[in-house]
Amino acid sequence: MSNPQVGNLATPINSSDFSLQFLSNLPIYRRGLSPLSRGLEIGMAHGYFLIGPFVKLGPLRDTEVANLAGLVAASLLVIILTVCLSLYGSVTYKKELQTFPRPSFTATVPQVPESLQNVDAWSQFTGGFLVGGIGGTIFAYFLLNSLSIFASLSL
Template sequence: MSEFIKPYNNDPFVGHLATPVTASAFTRTWLLNLPIYRKNLSPLLRGLEIGMAHGYFLLGPFYTFGPLRNSEVALLSGLISTFGLIIILTAALTMYGIVSFEDEGAPDPLQTSQGWTNFTAGFFVGAAGGAGFGYLLIMNAAFIL
């Protein structure tokens, strides 16, 4: 097993082990294709794509497992709960950006204060849109299927 798991860059003082999973080209390619790491996307579009995915999948647990799951308003209460969580997440992203980034020259525009603000705005719009789209799909499932 020791021939497969080695210290990262053969430096035993780095707190990372290079395993066949973490050091593979497939894993690096997969991670670099995530929207947060794509260099050719603006921060606004990165936030929009991440927000759409999160808003879409956050609706399901609130609708399925929420306290009103057996009532007629389960879907609407799930949507409202999802919007509430999206607002909380957007506030957390805003606070993180305020304390973490400055406007000094960063290689990635996302690592600046303005870039993070655009990312947060994109996240909010995308998450609200994704939740709304999920709501419409579930609401009209009888017509779609």
């Protein structure tokens, strides 16, 4: 059933029902979401978690501006990722009505919904990713700056 020439063999780990169900609940594969809300959800998660490595491992980690430097670095990385998403969408989903047969893959990853497979929907997804990513970095920044307030609340 698996074709070794495809380059992705189905194993008990990556093609089990549990793995496929887990992956199908991720925002990119979840049914019923608009492209904008997919982008917002994915962007918020990425923006929220990207600030931490820049704050704790960046060159300004031992200074008073470490949180601000992490905010700026994570925001710039979200912008770079947004440009990359935009370039991917403009190359992959052309506005022309040419249809090419998609290569067949093994059943280790759920299919991306059809509503996301055109230029306009991908553009909405990318815009949502940008807004969500910047929002996630700002939210994490405010949480990091409020740690002293949260520490004083717990007695």
